[in-house]
Every structure is written in C-alpha cells, then in structure tokens.
Amino acid sequence: MPHPLAPLFDGAADIQREIDRRDPDTTDHAAQTAGVINTYHPKRLHLTVAEVITETATTKTFRMRPTAGEDLPPFLAGQYVNVFFDGTSRPFAISSSPADLDSYDLTVRRVPEGRISNLLVDTLRTGDSLATTGPMGTFHHNPLFHGSDVVFLAGGSGVAPAMSMIREIIDQKLDRRLHLLYGSRDQRDVIFGSSLDAIAADHPLIRVDHVIADPDPGWTGPTGFFTADLIDTLVGPLNGRMVYVCGPQALYPYALQQLSALRHPRRRIRFEANGAPARPEQQSHWPADRDPTKEVTITVADKRFRSPRNRPLLDALEDQGIRPETACRSGECSLCRVRVVAGQVHTAQEAKLRLSDQQFGYTHSCVAYPMTDVEIAL
C-alpha cells in the first residue's frame, strides 16, 4: 500500500502504475542464492576416496571425488582444503589441476610427531569418506601482479601446490614460466619425481631442479639447501620475479634470509601458511616468566578444563570435543576467531589479526595460547 502522502507527489501515479504492471519476479531467490554459494564456495564438501596412489614410501595421494556425484567447486592452483578427521582437521593443498573438477588430489606425507597426516597415510582407504571445507587460501598465482615468470621453492610435501600450478600451466596452455626448485632429503623422498621430469622435458615453460640434501652416491645434481648461491646459479637473476615458498616451517626463515641476500624484495616472496609454530615459546615475544608446559584452566560456556600453555586454544578446545569453525590452522583465515572474556592470552606471530581485534579482545585460537586461567567465548 502506498503511503498516504504519495498521491500528493507529482509522478506518483505513474510509478504506482509501473509497480502494478511489472512482470512478476517468480525466481526462487532462496534456492538460487544457495545454488550459487554451493557451486562456488560451499562451506563443506563431502568427498570419497576414489583412488590411493602411493607416491613414495611415506607419501600417498588420495584422489577425492564428491560423494554425491556433483562437480567440485573451482579453485585456484595452490589453494587448500581443510580435512576434518578424528576430531580435528588439517589443511592440505590440492595437487591436481584446476582444469579437472571431477576430483581433487590431496597429497599427504607422514611427518615425524604428526598425528593426522600419519593417520591418513596409514588408514585412509579407497571408498572411505570424509568432510572438508571448500577450497581456500591466498597462496596462488594472481595474474594482476605476479607476472608471467615465477619461481617456486618447494621442500618435501610443499611440492603439492607447485604441482597444481604446473599442471594448470600445461592444461590451460598458459603463457607462464615456472621454475621449480624442489628440495628433498634423498632421492627416495622425491614426490611426483617422474611426472615432474617428464613435464619439464616436454614443456619449455616448466623447469624443474631437484636439490637433494643428503644424496645417495651417484647423484650428480645440486645438493644441500636453497642457499643464495644455489638459487642464483639455478634460476639466474630474480629480477623481481614472484617467488613462492612452501615446505616445512624451518624453510621459511632460511629462504627469506637467502632471498634477502640476493636483494630480492620481500613483497615478491609469498610463503604458504603452514600450521601453528612448532615451538611457540621460542618466539621472542613469548612472556619469559611463563613456563610453556604448565597447565592452566580454560573456561568456555559451561565447560572448564586444564590444558598446557603451549597448546593452541583451538587444539585444546578440540581435545574437549568443542569444534570451532576453522580452515588454515595457521593464523590467517580468521575462521577460528574467539573472544577472550577473561585472562591473558598470548598470540603467536603467525596470527593475522584485524586492527580492531586487538582493541576488542579477539584472537585466532589456532595460534593463541592461554598464559593464565582464561575464559573464552566462541
């Protein structure tokens, strides 16, 4: 019903006629909106293992297909899904090509002291199902500023996103060079070895150099670590090329140091997030007087429990069966953001908090540690 004043306005009658004459919009907007979100950015994927490929003695690729048969959402080469398993979750980069949306390949390697990776490698079989997030993450080529000539420093299973990027270049016939420096402990640890060598032989835009830290006799290629000299020898002058780095945590400060020695600008280096710090108490801002192994009391809603200071709040909550939303588990996606109601919480350097989070008492629970007895709100 028009407002009582409407008839006094010049032109109101025409507008009312227009309203009355319009073709009715009969779209089911709820269904259409849900359809768009499910096609591009579903919150959860339900996937079934279609195939298990043994890559090395410690590494398997799980080819995951949608359990219900629909196409998988598009992703950018380099992105990950967070895999929910055994009461917790771990993010894994997709190693397959974004041109193939029938399945995602998740390449998982056993890690010393690892729990979920090892459990997946040891127990996940063809036909098993699990839930993941949709594809996420910012570690991907961005054509707006990354350029068409890039370098990738991969260590160990950090080759997974590189593999996806390489496959994309080939499948989509992109005019983009990628030079992969791939570090492994020994020859038997190399993942995708024969595929990478075959691709490099066939495609002039792709170059692959294996760097073996501890080679068997007979290895004639480069050895050791990604030193500035080695990078310079293998890839030549960097000239502002974008450098992607993905691998074990220890690789990152080392790679940054070596690239800086080559005067490569920080903003042309992109590190893939890789979990909460293994030793948070070793970061310089960890309060000196806080014994990292001592237990404190955590209160959340009507639950109260003890957990050591050096266990991330997210993991401590999961230990109690409380499952905050989460994806990167490395401090950057912010999905596990919680409010600190009382007590002191220490946040690791990895956390990419918003400016206002600090003011209003929020932190990212995957990289936050209770220093005192604390109360948390989800």
Next chain:
Amino acid sequence: MEMQPDRRAPAATRTDFDAVVIGAGNAGLTAAATLQRSGARTLLVERHNVPGGCGTSFRRGRFEFEVALHQLSGVGAEGQSQGGLRGLLQTLGVADELEFVEEHDLYRAVVPGALDATLPADWEGAADAVEAAFPGNRSAVEKFFDLLRRVTDWQIAAMRGLPAEKIDPDLFRQGLRSVKDVLDDHFADQRVKHLLAAYWTYLGQPPSELRFQDLALTMYAYFEHKPFHLRGGSQAMSSALLGSFLRAGGKVRFNTAVEAILTLQGAVCGVRLQGGEEVAATDVISNAATPLTYAMLDSGVPAVVGKDLSSRRIGVSGFILHMGLDASPAELGFTTSTSFVNTDLDEDHTFAATRSLDPVRMICVSAYDVAPIGFAPAGATHVSLMTLQYASVWDEVRPQDYAELKFRYAETLLDLVETITPGIRDAIEEVDVATPLTLTRYLGHPGGAIYGYDQDATEGWLFRNTERESHVPGLHLAGAWSGFGGFQPTLEAGARVARRLLRYKSA
C-alpha cells in the same frame, strides 16, 4: 523494562528469548543492542564467524582491507547535534570506543579529457569548486543546493509524519522527479551535471532513474555531517556494537544459520536453527534479505507480501579490487580519499554496462590513507576500486572459467585507475578481487546485492512499507532490503525497528 508475556503464545510454550535477531549486519547489530539494553532478552544469530555483514575487513600480508565502508555519513562534528549517527552510537554506548576520521572532501570526479574537479565537504566550498572549474554556474549551483536542502528537510519532516498542509509543496513537485530532470533544469553543461550527480554510484541507479529526493538525502547527509572513515574500519564499529549487546547480557551464536522462522496460528513463535534446535521467541527481527526472510517462514509467504516482492527487483552488486600498495598516497598522487572516475559522461551507458563484462566504465576509488584508518603500514596505501555490477553477468559463466574472467575484468579496473594514478600497477603488493559471487557468499544476499532491492522510482518509503508492516505478527524486517541501503541508513533502521517493537510491547 520488563517485557510482558505475550498473550498469543499458549501457556505451555516456553519463551527462551523475548526476541531473536537474524543476522549481525549493521541493522541486526543495532537492533540487538537496542533491544537488550532495554531489557529484552535477545538472541543474535549469525551465519558467519564475525559480526558486521558488509561492515567488516580482512587481512592480506602487511595490509588490512576495508570491505564496504566508503564514506560514513551522518556522524557530524562532536557536539554538532545529539541526533544523527553519532547520537545513536552514543546511545548504544560505543561512540567513545570509535575513532572517527574526517574526510574534508566529498569526492573528486574525473572523466579523462573532460572533467577533473574536487568537491569540498561544505556547501560554499563546493559551489566555489564548481564555479572555479566551470565559470558561470555559481548561482545555478546555489539554487540547486537550496532546492536539495529544502527537499531533504521536508522529506524528513514528511517521513516523520508532518501533515501534508504544513509541507513545502516543492517536495511534492520535485521529490519524485529524476535526478537528471532536476539537473537539466539548472545546468546546461553535461560536465557539471556529471560532477554533481556522482553519488549515484552509492545508490546504484543512474541519474535518469534515481529520484531526486534520494540523491538529495545522500548529498545532504555528507554535506551537513561530513564524510568519515573509522580507524580500524567498519569492523571496529561492528565489534563495538556487538560488545554493547554482550555487555548488556545479550547472547550471540556465530556460525549458525536460521533454517526457519516458526509460526503458531499465523504469528511468530520462534526460529529453528540449522541442525534442528528450536528457539522460542515471540518476536523475530530479520536483518537477512527480505525475500530470504519470507522464504524462511514455515507458514509460507502471505499473498499480499508475495505480490509486493514480485514487483521489486534484486539490486546491483559490486566488483571490487582490494589493494595494498607499496607507495604513499602522495607518491601515488592521491590528495582526496574518494574519487569517481568515469570513461565518459554517459551515465546511462555506464549503468547498462553493469550487466556485462565489457571493460569497466566507472570506478569509485577509495584511498584509505589520505586520512589514515590504520590498515596500511607507514609509507604504504590501502586503496579499493569498486564498480557496480549485477550478479547475472556471471550466470552464463562456467565455474571453471570464473577465475580467468574475474582477473581479466579486474584488469579493466586497473586500466581505468591508471588514468588518475599512472604506474599504480608497479606499486601493487597485494590485491584481492571480490565479484558479485563473492558478495553473494559473504552476505548471503540474492544477486550479491549490496544495497538491497534496486533503488529505482518504485523503491522507497512512498511505495513500499516492508519495515513497518511485515504482514506476519511478530516478524520485523530491518536493513537495506526493507529501506535505504548504506551504513547510516541500515544502522539507524535496526535501532528504529527495535524501538518500535519495544514501544508496541510496553503499550
């Protein structure tokens, strides 16, 4: 105050809350805070993990990016007036937690080769600027501004219920004319008209479609109360409002979707959350999109509402580049926070192009470090490039082609911004692209609409009454879909709807 037990509910029905608010967007936050602070036990339910809806930000590298707040209207200088948005934020106890960053210009408008002028954020200064750029227009501008002020004053009075005979007839003669027609009355030079109508971007309809009273209200709000940014961005305001709600004892559930609005004998009796949990409440304020709110009703959409909604058009969305630049605003040549850059003076053509992936013809450039909000490190700049685009553009695109087309279109925004900041590409340290599909995902709005329904002639308080009359007892709507879009209007709508509910309950 104590809320009275509702007589509609059967005696056996347990009432968990007095009210449930669906969605922690601007209107949801002010509604929830207003209710709880008045003693109504309120549950706020939000699908995402952060409050704010549009009012949020995200981190990339060394930068934080403001998602949606371009210029906050209605704040006013401290002590300027007790009303307005600042007054509302004071009432809710959050004004002191926020740092308002004033912009001294409304905007710079650029059409390469035709126009480059900046309007200061005061009536006199703006008239001077038009005269300086296009001599001979001063008296016409003053006349135009005078009409704009009067139409706005009387429109506000009319909305507040002043009887018709006390209202200046100029409102009735001019209010529903198109912006284009009113500008044509005053000016001959198309460049002047383009300069003065640049805010059409914030309303999502070109000057030929936009009603004069709608643009007048917008310009008036910025001239009278100045445009502001917020330190910490709109997320700071969203978090502050949530804090106000929580301090008053409100309960919030994040990562939780409302699956259904439950009714008993036609009246609201609660909601069912995703997962099946039911929450009893006699009132629901929905900050969700209006068509989706009605789709949640377990009793179906009332026929009269269905007819009304089917005559409304899902509004325009946005395509945005969030950029972190490794250069200072001065190095980049930004002297004003907000710039509108158009390829030519033909707004109708530009608006038509919002339904295509043809090279972009208009961008709103927001440089958040001319008056810094704290999102870029020293010596760097956070800039967003925004254009209007309908989500339907992407309907025919195959999902596997989405990324390539998104980046290709994004390049055209960079091409256009290069006309005012040559070499800006070389300074890019971070850039992320949001499309209408991104906005659909984060807002949950049909079409990724950023201002609700198309703000055309048919959409407005004279012809639509969703906010005051939902046709379902106990259901209330607040936000861009049931009124004006934008930050100030939606923040005020939530508080207004909540106050109306409180008055009704205590009557």
